[in-house]
Amino acid sequence: MLEAEIDGDRLNDSEIMAFLFLMVVAGNETTTKLLANAAYWGWRNPGQLATVFADHSRIPLWVEETLRYDTSSQILARSVAQDITMYDTTIPEGDVLLLLPGSANRDDRVFDDPDEYRIGREIGSKLVSFGSGAHFCLGAHLARMEAQVALEELFKRIRGYQVDESNAVRVHSSNVRGFAHLPITVEAK
Numbered sequence: 635m636l637e638a639e640i641d642g643d644r645l646n647d648s649e650i651m652a653f654l655f656l657m658v659v660a661g662n663e664t665t666t667k668l669l670a671n672a673a674y675w676g677w678r679n680p681g682q683l684a685t686v687f688a689d690h691s692r693i694p695l696w697v698e699e700t701l702r703y704d705t706s707s708q709i710l711a712r713s714v715a716q717d718i719t720m721y722d723t724t725i726p727e728g729d730v731l732l733l734l735p736g737s738a739n740r741d742d743r744v745f746d747d748p749d750e751y752r753i754g755r756e757i758g759s760k761l762v763s764f765g766s767g768a769h770f771c772l773g774a775h776l777a778r779m780e781a782q783v784a785l786e787e788l789f790k791r792i793r794g795y796q797v798d799e800s801n802a803v804r805v806h807s808s809n810v811r812g813f814a815h816l817p818i819t820v821e822a823k
């Protein structure tokens with residue numbers, strides 16, 4: 635970052651600090667929430683999770699369906715750069731717009747039975763959990779890999795697990811969705 639340069643433009647100290655803070659939130663909160671969301675929804679859908687216990691190569695599909703069904707990053711904000719009309723509504727320049735990837739991932743024009751948690755469904759590039767365009771998540775591949783490695787290592791060691799839902803605590807945040815605390819009892823192999 636100190637040496638990065640594009641057309642003579644370099645990052646100053648405050649830009650580097652801002653980026654490091656972004657990385658703390660973007661790269662930490664999101665992935666830890668993804669892990670617990672996967673554990674929770676897998677537990678809530680035992681028939682689906684059984685297919686993962688039977689075949690660990692389905693773990694990436696489990697991660698992907700969790701990203702679609704209950705993504706840890708629910709809201710993105712944008713400043714409107716110029717008036718824009720969509721579906722007969724004009725959004726004026728200067729407004730702040732909230733985009734809801736969590737909602738887009740449940741769009742029934744895009745996904746069949748979107749409110750069903752179905753590990754292995756066709757998702758591909760329709761997922762918007764990592765945003766899109768210029769600001770597409772820098773850590774999307776890393777996030778997927780982290781979740782896969784963690785769940786693979788866990789599943790090598792356990793036969794099953796139970797979630798103590800009555801003692802689960804959700805984070806209180808307008809954006810981050812997931813658990814601050816999700817007690818789990820595992821059955822070791």
Ligand code: HEM
Nearest residue numbers: 660661664665668707710763764765769770771772773777
């Ligand atoms: C499940 C995990 C993750 C989710 C759901 C997620 C989600 C997102 C989303 C939706 C955006 C777009 C923001 C926007 O358009 O306003 C984004 C951007 C970003 N993410 Fe992630 N992220 C995750 C993991 C990570 C990780 C592991 C890292 C880095 C280690 C990371 C670094 C970033 C950075 C630097 C940006 C800003 C990119 C830019 O503006 O050009 N993210 N992320």
